[in-house]
Amino acid sequence: MNTCKATLRVLLAHRLYIFIYLVLIGIMMFSISGAQLFGSRDEGGSDTYAPGRPTVAVIDRDANRGRIAQEMREYLADSSDLVDLQDDPRTLQQAVASNWVDLIVIIPDGYAEGLIASASSAGADSADSAAGGADSAGSDASHDGAPTVETVTSYTSGVGAMASMDVSGFLGMTRTALIGGNVAVTDGDWAAKYGDADTTAAAPDGIAPTDAAQKGTGTQTQTGTTPDQSTLDMLPNGRLDNLTLDDLADAAKRVRAIAADGNANHAIAVDRSDQASTQAAAGSSAAAANASTDADTAVSGFGSTMKTALYPLFLAMTVCTALVLSVFNAGETRRRLAASPQRFSLMGIQRLATIGVFALIVTVGYLLATLGLMLVAGADVAALPPSGIAMTVIAAFVYALMTVACGFLLGECSSSDTMANGFANLFGLLIMFTSGMWLPVDMMPGFMTVIGRMLPGWWYCTAVDQALGIGTAAHDGVSVAGWAGSVGLVALFAAAFLCIGLAVGRIRRSRPSAVSQAVTQLAE
Template sequence: MRTFKATLKILLAQRLMILIYVVWLCLMMFGLSWSLISDLSKMDNSTTFDSARPEVAVVNRDAHGAGLDEPMRAFLERDCDLVDVGTTDEQLQTAAASNYADLIVIIPDGYTDRLADAIGRDARMPQLDVVVSFTGAYGSLARLQVDEFLRLTRTAALAAAHDASVSAAALADAADRVVDTLADASDAYPRIAVADDPGAAGDRHEAARTAYVQTVKMGVYPLLAAMLVCTALTMNAFAGANVRRRLYASPQRTGTMVIQEFAGCALFGIVVSLLYWGISLALPALAGLPIDGIPLPTILYSGVSLALYALVSVASGFMISMLSVNAVAINAIANVYGLLVMFTSGMAFPIDMMPKVMITIGKLLPGWWFCQSIDAVDGVDGRVDLGGWLSCNGLVLLFGVAFICLGLAFSKGRRSHPVLAAPGTTQLAEV
């Protein structure tokens, strides 16, 4: 029991490695997951429709006309936002170049008289000067409304005319009547009704489930790297020549001490995996997604998968520690091995996009089967494949057993050829 307590003290003394590999790596993965969760939480499930309102400017240069600009503005303001761009050529050029308005309508000088004369003679109607925005279609849609205003004005003017001629004043009166008539007609501007989406709540639940499953699968890299480094460095503390001489001289069996060392690291790994599991469950809730959308079996079985994967990661660290490599080599092995597992596990890339060689390599590593165990209980359509989950986790545990066996083999070889000679010079004890 003393070895177990000593292991925990040595492990917790590795503050820098815990900060880098446990805290920082997990936070990095949580940050990546949060971007996905934020996009899922912004899914539009509203039951109202707000149409886009183009920005329109009406410039009147018909100084002697009867005034079509005010009725036109009143007609357009129901569906458009009216803006002021000025009246000079410089101001209009600036507005057009800066794309300040979606549509600029310029009523040229004498336009009202020419329009009245064309209506009276049943000739082609004169055109307004318009500038349509080059960045979208809103300006073109607003131009259709301008053409509709002119068409309704022409119809109203002809209906009120007693003879074939139409004066400019009569045309202005017809434009005012068009605006007044549409204002009094309740069905002139019908509102678009959006029916309630019966699947809106289900979409939110599905988003919560997807966010949780993806976050749990992202633990394939930080858990492996963190547990490998922390375990290897901790158990290396018992591998120094001075420490080993004392341990070999003690009445306690070496195997018992190794088991206690492994148990201390395993306890730390389970605690970290449970913390990761809890944060993975909390992130969708923080984003406003309903936690009840995640099936309870998915939550429980994925938590067990995380704990088992953490134990296998501890076993890999145990194996590395038995090689008696230094801290630099341990960090290098952890990063190279962890990245290899992450990129071949199916978490970083969709499996359909992965080449066959990556899939083959992934199946030879524990990360692939960890992700497969999560997919087996991901709860899609309420499906939980318990058999698939058990088989995948069984393979993950087999990797852990293989790592432990290799570590024990390395340890036996080291004990068979001990280096118990005292150093040539006195060495200061490391605290």
């Protein structure tokens, strides 16, 4: 009992190391795991993709002719944050240089008139212009002499380039709607293509000339279906006559209305359905899928957080064990202990047992902190399998005993504080980066996996994976045999460190060093 109390007093005397290595570094590792847990919760909370919102400024030098500037601002308002800038060179240059905005759009003077002129001279036939749909923004704005707007994109973010694509898309679709909504095919056009024949009989698939002559968004058959390309090639050329700014304003308004229509433009969402779930009822299948996803997230988060105990446990237990044993192995202290009636080996076992109990307490505390972090992050703790938790805790405790054995080896080598701290930090970092805890195994170079398999950290992380069926065991699931083998290898590392420490201690004690003063002083 006195040995245990003395061991605890020595541990408390080195509480600064416990605070730094166990508490502070433990908080750091918990912060990393917490970020992953909160990130998983946020990703699972919404299946809708929400892109970043760029800051856009629209400079109108065309006096809002054809309502282009107004409709463009309303079109961009749903996906961008609009700001106002003065149209003077100094302000625009400062906005670009200081990165005030992600995109500046400058509508030049005469843009609306140029867009109408390019549409009038396009020469597209009625079928192509009516049923061809919205061309790509870049090609539609750059062909047939269509005018362009000037854009200045931020150099620090990609959202400005995405907003520039939205601007080009709006202008391209406006030009397409202007052509498709105002094209006309008259009886004279039918006569010019088919001669004096009956135009109704010459119309392919029962399309009447009056149907083709109507203004609208597409030439439709009598059954309401869009003709195929071969049918469109049989139609006469249409014409665009007397386009006005009001026609351009109507086209821009239609484009903005279609873009704002949620039924026509659905939000990007994640489809979690599969063939098996579609055969069941919609409500029950969705609930089961969500429950399964929550359970997988909880198990994965628990295993990842318990793996992070690898580094702080090794630092704290190795350094504390080495320092405690170095105090008891000091020359005068060791002589007094050897002269006591109690066996020296029994006192050594008591010291190791006390440190082992401390390691168990630390492991249980890390487990409770992990569960508390999961509750704060909103993870489903009830979904964790009890057997998986038990096997994970056993693996962590065996790993903690391995760190005690490593500290015992350092203590038997009579290592100083500097040596113990240096070894623990260097070897701990090597274990952490080669264990698969910090980087996924499939992303690690080959030589790192080879080194990792020769260290205990790899097998501790593998034991956690086998206990919970995650990580390297995700395809095979929970494997008790694999877990037992990995834990056994960690225990073999502990036994190896312990045996080497005993051998070093026996050699050191068989060759005792002098503990008296190097110089003898004569007493008068």
